[in-house]
Amino acid sequence: NSMLSWQRTAxxxxxxxxxxxxxxxxxxxxxxxxxxxxxxxHAPVWGDIVWGHAVSKDLIHWLHLPxxxxxxxxxxxxxxxxxxxxxxxDGKIVMLYTGSNxxxxxxxxxxxxxxxxxxxxxxxxxxxxxxxxxxxxxxxxKDFRDPTTAWLTSEGKWRFAIGSKVNKTGVALVYDTKDxxxxxxxxxxxxxxxxxxxxxxxxxxPVSKTEENGLDTSVNTPDVKHxxxxxxxxxxxxxxxxxxxxxxxxxFVPDDPTIDVGIGLRYDYGVYYAAKTFYDQNKNxxxxxxxxxxxxxxxxxxxxxxxSVQSIPRTVLLDKKxxxxxxxxxxxxxxxxxxxxxxxxxxSNVSFSCSSxxxxxxxxxxxxxxxxxxxxxxxxxxxxxxxxIAKGSDGNLKTFFCNDQSRSSVASDVNKQIYGSMVPxxxxxxxxxxxLVDHSIIESFAQGGRTVITSxxxxxxxxxxxxxxxxxxxxxxxxxxxxxKIWQMNSAxxxxxxxxDNKS
Ligand code: DQQ
Numbered sequence: 001n002s003m004l005s006w007q008r009t010a011x012x013x014x015x016x017x018x019x020x021x022x023x024x025x026x027x028x029x030x031x032x033x034x035x036x037x038x039x040x041x042h043a044p045v046w047g048d049i050v051w052g053h054a055v056s057k058d059l060i061h062w063l064h065l066p067x068x069x070x071x072x073x074x075x076x077x078x079x080x081x082x083x084x085x086x087x088x089x090d091g092k093i094v095m096l097y098t099g100s101n102x103x104x105x106x107x108x109x110x111x112x113x114x115x116x117x118x119x120x121x122x123x124x125x126x127x128x129x130x131x132x133x134x135x136x137x138x139x140x141x142k143d144f145r146d147p148t149t150a151w152l153t154s155e156g157k158w159r160f161a162i163g164s165k166v167n168k169t170g171v172a173l174v175y176d177t178k179d180x181x182x183x184x185x186x187x188x189x190x191x192x193x194x195x196x197x198x199x200x201x202x203x204x205x206p207v208s209k210t211e212e213n214g215l216d217t218s219v220n221t222p223d224v225k226h227x228x229x230x231x232x233x234x235x236x237x238x239x240x241x242x243x244x245x246x247x248x249x250x251x252f253v254p255d256d257p258t259i260d261v262g263i264g265l266r267y268d269y270g271v272y273y274a275a276k277t278f279y280d281q282n283k284n285x286x287x288x289x290x291x292x293x294x295x296x297x298x299x300x301x302x303x304x305x306x307x308s309v310q311s312i313p314r315t316v317l318l319d320k321k322x323x324x325x326x327x328x329x330x331x332x333x334x335x336x337x338x339x340x341x342x343x344x345x346x347x348s349n350v351s352f353s354c355s356s357x358x359x360x361x362x363x364x365x366x367x368x369x370x371x372x373x374x375x376x377x378x379x380x381x382x383x384x385x386x387x388x389i390a391k392g393s394d395g396n397l398k399t400f401f402c403n404d405q406s407r408s409s410v411a412s413d414v415n416k417q418i419y420g421s422m423v424p425x426x427x428x429x430x431x432x433x434x435x436l437v438d439h440s441i442i443e444s445f446a447q448g449g450r451t452v453i454t455s456x457x458x459x460x461x462x463x464x465x466x467x468x469x470x471x472x473x474x475x476x477x478x479x480x481x482x483x484x485k486i487w488q489m490n491s492a493x494x495x496x497x498x499x500x501d502n503k504s
Contacts, residue, residue, distance in 0.1 A: 354420025
């Protein structure tokens with residue numbers, strides 16, 4: 001529908017039409033980045049899930065390929081659900097994925113490329129002995145899904161995790177296999193956290209303590225930490241923890257139990273779910289994909305004929321402290337607050353939080369200040385992306401990074417929350433911001449990605465040429481200087497592969 005067609009993004013990955021959700025089995029093979037995704041070929045709402053497939057040379061421009069896998073066997077009749085890729089030592093690929101079977105029981109299945117000499121990996125074969133795993137005793141039939149990429153143990157076996165729950169405790173089950181045909185379930189859990197509910201799309205990978213590059217999933221030396229990420233079905237956010245993987249005990253132990261998996265840090269404090277990383281052996285980096293749903297109404301999705309985009313792929317690195325990774329803009333901004341302001345400012349605001357604050361119009365001594373994105377000239381529509389420094393009565397400073405959607409659109413059927421969280425700022429660091437704006441999505445990274453917020457916004461006036469960018473400072477007791485670099489982004493090509501029909 002042409003009324004809403006401006007909402008289609010121009011350099012974020014999305015199918016030509018209909019519904020998309022989780023990223024599946026991302027990988028780099030013979031010169032191509034492959035991206036698979038949960039896809040409903042029939043409607044712009046979740047259902048009839050199959051695997052969409054696209055390839056890229058640069059993770060920005062894409063060719064859509066035919067569906068990789070459809071629901072054509074009893075073991076995946078109700079849906080070809082999320083899965084992950086593993087590279088075998090000979091360079092071949094295996095894909096483990098969840099099938100919702102004819103009875104809607106969740107089972108794990110094995111698939112592999114029909115022809116490893118095809119760089120596009122167009123045809124996929126499902127193993128004749130599928131399913132390879134069914135829910136084990138004690139696990140309910142609808143609580144067993146989303147196998148991770150497998151990693152090698154020191155004995156040379158493959159090990160991987162599957163998300164589940166036991167009562168209200170979120171758990172990650174662990175399996176070993178030598179050949180992806182016979183599997184051994186290991187006792188206990190990789191991790192279990194009370195009260196977090198069903199763990200979807202578990203991801204588990206090493207990060208280097210010493211190097212600025214990503215690591216293959218099997219690397220496990222004294223120089224690594226491990227990251228465990230879970231997608232909380234009840235809460236619809238992706239949470240991670242940094243810690244240590246104990247191979248012998250088959251457990252992951254977070255560095256700080258108060259920021260355990262599912263209760264501590266999020267990948268992103270806005271709209272972002274079911275993320276999955278892969279090791280990009282082409283550029284020695286670990287790349288993170290994440291599904292960005294809509295935050296308008298289902299009626300609007302039906303009208304526009306599509307729903308969801310994927311985030312711009314993000315690099316994952318261990319931060320020096322903890323962890324680090326416009327209508328079409330890429331903005332880099334740095335803010336400097338006059339030194340005396342911190343001392344002089346009156347303290348009080350100890351209990352500040354983005355979501356319960358009044359947003360960017362609520363003035364404090366040391367904030368808010370930042371950018372107004374996708375704003376029209378009269379500011380009747382605007383999405384502020386900003387910092388807010390709270391000074392306690394004890395004089396302590398705390399910096400927050402927020403995204404205020406309350407005035408993002410004059411439309412009434414859209415989410416108008418204020419998103420955000422604390423952002424740690426190290427001594428000597430300026431406040432820095434990177435913002436990707438693409439029609440109806442704003443991806444914002446503070447302090448190099450230490451805190452990230454993704455928003456879907458639906459302006460009706462601040463569109464195309466009427467969309468403007470402004471700087472603002474609403475702090476009552478601080479002068480702020482800003483330096484800005486702004487790139488106008490071209491549209492990427494994201495097209496059908498010539499001569500191939502994407503028939504389901
Ligand atoms: N989406 C898939 C499941 C997964 C969920 C089904 C997460 O495998 O648990 O489309 O968004």
